[in-house]
Amino acid sequence: MSIGLKLFQSLGIDTYQLRDKPKVLNQDHENDWASIESKVATCKKCSLHKGRNNTVFGDGNRSADWFFVGEAPGKDEDLQGKPFVGRAGRLLTEVIFSLGLTRDEVFIANILKCRPPDNRDPKPGEVDQCFSYLEKQIDMVQPKIIIAVGKIAAHSLLGSDLPMGKLRGKIHGFGSNEVPTLVIYHPAYLLRSPSQKHKVWEDLQLANDFLE
Ligand code: SF4
Numbered sequence: 001m002s003i004g005l006k007l008f009q010s011l012g013i014d015t016y017q018l019r020d021k022p023k024v025l026n027q028d029h030e031n032d033w034a035s036i037e038s039k040v041a042t043c044k045k046c047s048l049h050k051g052r053n054n055t056v057f058g059d060g061n062r063s064a065d066w067f068f069v070g071e072a073p074g075k076d077e078d079l080q081g082k083p084f085v086g087r088a089g090r091l092l093t094e095v096i097f098s099l100g101l102t103r104d105e106v107f108i109a110n111i112l113k114c115r116p117p118d119n120r121d122p123k124p125g126e127v128d129q130c131f132s133y134l135e136k137q138i139d140m141v142q143p144k145i146i147i148a149v150g151k152i153a154a155h156s157l158l159g160s161d162l163p164m165g166k167l168r169g170k171i172h173g174f175g176s177n178e179v180p181t182l183v184i185y186h187p188a189y190l191l192r193s194p195s196q197k198h199k200v201w202e203d204l205q206l207a208n209d210f211l212e
Pocket of ligand 1: 040045046047048049112
């Protein structure tokens with residue numbers, strides 16, 4: 001049993017095992033991924049390209065049931081070119097463990113693929129320019145559920161400006177296909193307010209029940 005699972009069980013938090021799903025990939029699918037990765041790697045659609053060390057495309061299982069969406073790369077993500085690394089990333093990994101999954105079994109991406117300076121919030125124009133990449137990723141992965149991690153991701157995906165307290169705790173629909181979407185608190189917020197962790201576990205239980 002992982003350290004994460006032991007920790008959650010010691011806290012009295014339920015954990016879950018997700019059923020297996022066979023991967024179905026064909027050559028067209030691979031070509032689509034290569035095309036969008038190449039476009040992101042060379043993208044200059046907004047001014048954020050000027051300050052980046054790396055684009056952060058996203059990674060994980062390209063036929064995952066669970067698709068986690070954060071807001072934008074931070075300093076560590078920009079340096080490593082990977083989403084959700086550093087302290088908040090480790091906590092998100094623990095959250096994924098609590099579902100009986102590893103990071104390799106879910107897909108993780110951000111609304112923005114380049115780091116905003118000083119970790120400021122993304123500007124609406126930047127989100128507008130970058131959003132089509134995420135839409136394409138979601139379209140290709142075809143997840144059973146999207147997890148919007150934090151307020152910025154939730155607002156961008158759902159086109160809402162409601163506070164987190166009103167967005168979490170229910171299943172929304174994303175896009176024309178109404179992909180089931182759940183909003184959870186960002187791990188960076190949980191690091192500052194650990195007493196709120198139980199709400200994330202409650203929300204993930206809701207997602208798990210929904211999928212079953
Ligand atoms: S943030 Fe998105 S739109 Fe802006 S340069 Fe990076 S990849 Fe392109």
